[in-house]
Amino acid sequence: MASRSCTNLLGLVSGDLLDISQTPRTLPRVMTVPGIISDLDGHESSDGDTDAPALCDRKIIVANMLPLHAYRNTETAKWHFTWDEDSILLQLKDGLSPETEVIYVGSLKAEIDVCEQEEVAQRLLEDFNCVPTFLPRELQEKFYHGFCKQYLWPLFHYMLPMCPDHGDRFDRSIWQAYVSANKIFADKVMEVINPEDDYVWVQDYHLMVLPTFLRKRFYRAKLGFFLHSTFPSSEIYRTLPVREEMLRGLLNCDLIGFHTFDYARHFLSCCSRMLGLDYESKRGHIGLDYFGRTVYIKILPVGIHMGRLESVLNEPCTSVKVKEIQEQFHGKTLILGVDDMDIFKGINLKLLAVEQLLRQNPKFQGKLVLVQIINPARSSGKDVQEAKRETYSIAKRINEIFGSPIYEPIILIDRPVARFEKSAYYAVAECCLVNAVRDGMNLVPYKYIICRQGTHLLDEAVGIKEDTPHTSTLVVSEFVGCSPSLSGAIRVNPWDIDAVAEALNLGLTMPYYEKKMRHEKHYRYVSSHDLSYWARSFVQDLERACKDHYNNRCWGYGLGLGFRVVSLSPSFRKLGVDHIVSAYKRTSRRAIFLDYDGTVVPQTSINKSPSLEVVSILNAICNDPKNTVFIVSGRGKNSLGEWLAPCEMLGIAAEHGYFIRWNKTSEWELSTVATDLDWKEIVEPIMRSYTEATDGSSIEIKESALVWHHQDADPDFGSWQAMELINHLENVLANEPAVVKRGQQIVEVKPQGVSKGVVVEKVLSTIMNGGQPPDFLMCIGNDRSDEDMFESLSKPVSGPSQSRIPEIFACSVGQKPSKARYYLDDTTEVVKLLRGIAAAAAALSPKPRHGAQAQVSFESAI
Numbered sequence: 001m002a003s004r005s006c007t008n009l010l011g012l013v014s015g016d017l018l019d020i021s022q023t024p025r026t027l028p029r030v031m032t033v034p035g036i037i038s039d040l041d042g043h044e045s046s047d048g049d050t051d052a053p054a055l056c057d058r059k060i061i062v063a064n065m066l067p068l069h070a071y072r073n074t075e076t077a078k079w080h081f082t083w084d085e086d087s088i089l090l091q092l093k094d095g096l097s098p099e100t101e102v103i104y105v106g107s108l109k110a111e112i113d114v115c116e117q118e119e120v121a122q123r124l125l126e127d128f129n130c131v132p133t134f135l136p137r138e139l140q141e142k143f144y145h146g147f148c149k150q151y152l153w154p155l156f157h158y159m160l161p162m163c164p165d166h167g168d169r170f171d172r173s174i175w176q177a178y179v180s181a182n183k184i185f186a187d188k189v190m191e192v193i194n195p196e197d198d199y200v201w202v203q204d205y206h207l208m209v210l211p212t213f214l215r216k217r218f219y220r221a222k223l224g225f226f227l228h229s230t231f232p233s234s235e236i237y238r239t240l241p242v243r244e245e246m247l248r249g250l251l252n253c254d255l256i257g258f259h260t261f262d263y264a265r266h267f268l269s270c271c272s273r274m275l276g277l278d279y280e281s282k283r284g285h286i287g288l289d290y291f292g293r294t295v296y297i298k299i300l301p302v303g304i305h306m307g308r309l310e311s312v313l314n315e316p317c318t319s320v321k322v323k324e325i326q327e328q329f330h331g332k333t334l335i336l337g338v339d340d341m342d343i344f345k346g347i348n349l350k351l352l353a354v355e356q357l358l359r360q361n362p363k364f365q366g367k368l369v370l371v372q373i374i375n376p377a378r379s380s381g382k383d384v385q386e387a388k389r390e391t392y393s394i395a396k397r398i399n400e401i402f403g404s405p406i407y408e409p410i411i412l413i414d415r416p417v418a419r420f421e422k423s424a425y426y427a428v429a430e431c432c433l434v435n436a437v438r439d440g441m442n443l444v445p446y447k448y449i450i451c452r453q454g455t456h457l458l459d460e461a462v463g464i465k466e467d468t469p470h471t472s473t474l475v476v477s478e479f480v481g482c483s484p485s486l487s488g489a490i491r492v493n494p495w496d497i498d499a500v501a502e503a504l505n506l507g508l509t510m511p512y513y514e515k516k517m518r519h520e521k522h523y524r525y526v527s528s529h530d531l532s533y534w535a536r537s538f539v540q541d542l543e544r545a546c547k548d549h550y551n552n553r554c555w556g557y558g559l560g561l562g563f564r565v566v567s568l569s570p571s572f573r574k575l576g577v578d579h580i581v582s583a584y585k586r587t588s589r590r591a592i593f594l595d596y597d598g599t600v601v602p603q604t605s606i607n608k609s610p611s612l613e614v615v616s617i618l619n620a621i622c623n624d625p626k627n628t629v630f631i632v633s634g635r636g637k638n639s640l641g642e643w644l645a646p647c648e649m650l651g652i653a654a655e656h657g658y659f660i661r662w663n664k665t666s667e668w669e670l671s672t673v674a675t676d677l678d679w680k681e682i683v684e685p686i687m688r689s690y691t692e693a694t695d696g697s698s699i700e701i702k703e704s705a706l707v708w709h710h711q712d713a714d715p716d717f718g719s720w721q722a723m724e725l726i727n728h729l730e731n732v733l734a735n736e737p738a739v740v741k742r743g744q745q746i747v748e749v750k751p752q753g754v755s756k757g758v759v760v761e762k763v764l765s766t767i768m769n770g771g772q773p774p775d776f777l778m779c780i781g782n783d784r785s786d787e788d789m790f791e792s793l794s795k796p797v798s799g800p801s802q803s804r805i806p807e808i809f810a811c812s813v814g815q816k817p818s819k820a821r822y823y824l825d826d827t828t829e830v831v832k833l834l835r836g837i838a839a840a841a842a843a844l845s846p847k848p849r850h851g852a853q854a855q856v857s858f859e860s861a862i
Helices: 009-013 088-095 114-128 137-156 172-192 210-217 243-251 261-275 306-313 316-328 347-360 382-402 419-428 444-453 456-462 497-508 512-528 531-545 577-585 612-622 637-643 680-693 715-732 756-769 786-793 827-844
Strands: 058-065 068-072 079-083 101-107 130-132 199-203 222-226 255-258 279-282 285-290 293-299 333-340 368-375 410-413 431-434 474-477 490-492 553-557 564-568 590-594 627-632 651-654 659-661 698-701 706-709 738-743 746-751 776-781 807-813 822-824
Touching: 058 088, 058 172, 079 114, 088 531, 101 172, 114 130, 130 172, 137 172, 172 210, 199 210, 199 531, 210 222, 210 243, 222 531, 243 261, 255 261, 255 531, 261 279, 261 285, 261 293, 261 715, 293 531, 293 564, 306 419, 306 444, 316 419, 316 456, 333 347, 333 419, 333 444, 333 497, 347 368, 347 382, 347 497, 368 419, 382 410, 419 444, 431 444, 431 497, 444 474, 444 512, 474 497, 490 497, 577 776, 577 807, 577 827, 590 756, 612 627, 612 827, 627 756, 637 651, 651 756, 680 698, 680 706, 680 715, 715 738, 715 746, 756 776, 756 786, 776 786, 786 807, 807 827, 822 827
Parallel strands: 058 101, 058 199, 101 130, 199 222, 222 255, 255 293, 333 368, 333 431, 368 410, 431 474, 474 490, 590 627, 590 776, 627 651, 776 807, 807 822
Antiparallel strands: 068 079, 279 285, 285 293, 553 564, 651 659, 698 706, 706 746, 738 746
């Protein structure tokens, strides 16, 4: 393995590296300052604006458990380790490039004494490329069995802890254990990561806040996350007291993967409802804009390892077992179920469906057998024991009713079952029933299909002719993740016992050619979308999502688990007060354009009138005769005229420029480009119908426009209705002089040719025609409509020859992608900036300006 060594260990003092147990390994190149890579090994340092060449391709796979088996030799008392060949973490390596080095970070399935941990860590790193995380027993208990298995896992499977018997209540101590465990995992990753080159792939819900710790240490870390579980709807997820912390943990990744669109849709809905984030499809990829970073969402069902399963089928012991099962159930129709023992796998419902099938179809009595293989439970609790007792009780009753001394319709195999034995049952079963009430993915149907296809050696061993077609029958719950991928399966609602029984009857009596066609369709999908395809596809998308990491500038923002990274283009920077004041002082003719809501007045403010401080600042700037200052807003002229009445020399453009006045004493000028407003009679009834259908929405009627607001409506429903309204209005207004615009939780219809950008062009043109070309242009706004102003500000203005190029300051309020080159965080910073300009204006122009001297007629300019 090619790695970069540190020649100066002082770089390791930064961050939290002093507080953790170190992995005994030469560390790769590190970031000693977040966002900036150190130059400890003689290479040129990177400031983040250029791509650094990678020395090797490394993927760090982080999971709760390492893909290892651990056992202690009773004679030597030494620990021995072997690969867990069934672990998908190990198998996914086959989907990666042969040149890729994979490092695993996770816990062992055995408890190692503290005195042995360093030796074990050294051996695992050297022999297996694994970095173990040794969690204290009490922490492991609270983290895994407490928060993960007894609280988070049931909640993600739609089970609320309504009573102590069904899921544990939220306990702050087990949440703190979850966070502490995630921190330990993150610290281990930090020891081995080369943040400049390595990709980190975090697995499953056990480590949902780990990305926050890594992102806080390395701003440009390349992070992917895949959730192997379900993700609940927002109504369920929002009951989680730490819902935002966990959402932000995932959003600190670059790519988040889900098995199905449903899970991704639920996650996006939670981000929208709880964090106010919007998402959109970008060239076929779903993307969330999160503080300048695009977080991509990947929908990718996991597959099975074809080679591994086929090798098991070719083992002689599998052929022997297949023959034994065929002899044991000769003349019988075999249905197979393979499930873990937990309350969500629906084993009891499955047995009830088989009972109903036998009762309704006497032809199956004595001929149909359900073999239910029960895998060991992954967690303990009253619910698991209760489900097990119920399963055995139902099986016993069915066997007593429909069985005989030589026949049992229900056979429970509740013991460890070897891989070859399971494969043999898969190969023999006529039908496979997966009846889970909620399951993240469930690969049992995939394994069943491959085993039913068989191999040449297996067919030869059991006496099947080479050209014999293969068949399979699947009855699958609609609530498991694999269901959407198996279009040829009979989908059922597991709670509907009669429907499941009917589906079994349909599957067992289905014509041979139809079974063959369904099987072939499934086999084509499963064999082409295997585990290698899953791993390869995810890694390719992760690399694509991270390709621009070193093109942007990054800042850390927020405390604790609310931390996030702001990523902005190098040309997009914060506007400093000193910088703008300096430019203001060295210029002689200035034009200043300010949005109103969200710029000089807070967006969330109930009282929309400007504060006394804002009025004083605006007056100070307007009093300089070298300044032309305009408030450009979408609000009506009456409201703006009333609120800004104390500002006598302030220009106002209302309703996006439909009305313009240069100061308080001048008349309102009406835009000449849009005089036909007959389209309002068409739009208003349509908007009213959407208002009646959307609780929390309202209509704002302006003289020149109509606005539909949905900020108080359900977030998802309001957005859907807004999109539908836009499509509706665009169709009916196709031949009308009006445009439909989408804003922040609004849909606005206004005349063509009216925009804030046109206001800027007209005002600048007027100033230019007056013979005093401006050499200072400033525009500040926070809305989508303000982007028109930024764009117009950058256009060359026609007029008399200009001796110098004006200094332009287009500034967006809020750190987001914009056509502006500068940004300010919020209204407070805008007021601070204007206060600095006002002070400079007062110093340069001590004499107040009078309305008669400053009034300029808009008509004279035309």
